[in-house]
Amino acid sequence: MPNKPEHPCRIALGDEGPLLVEGPVEVTCADGSVAVSDRFTVAVCMCRRSRMYPWCDTSHRRRKRPREEFRDPAD
Template sequence: MPNTSDRPRRVRVQRDGPLLIEGPVEVVDENGEVTVSRRFTVAVCTCRRSRTFPWCDTSHRRRGRRPCEGGPE
């Protein structure tokens, strides 16, 4: 799905949350599989805990935070 607008997409980064991206979007995973959303804003999971990955289902809220690698636990 090529971008049809000359305006760049807006991506909002949230600490301990998903990436919020103005849609519609295509997400290509590491295997080359393409997932499409035509919504006006989509939440892309960054913690990989979502049952609907790559879309965020707020699972990160229910399961608590994972300790950072190399940091205090």
């Protein structure tokens, strides 16, 4: 019989930014290392820009988006 937790783990997916997971959590990284957090909610980096990887440090916000060229409204 599968092990059923009292409350299922909640994970929030967004369009941009981190994956929000209700904690505490253990994350096994690709290199086999394990990161542990006992916080009630953790932000797991999905863009791999974080200096605290696998935890999000909001580095995804620093990415500059292409600027639209100024256009003459008369065109």
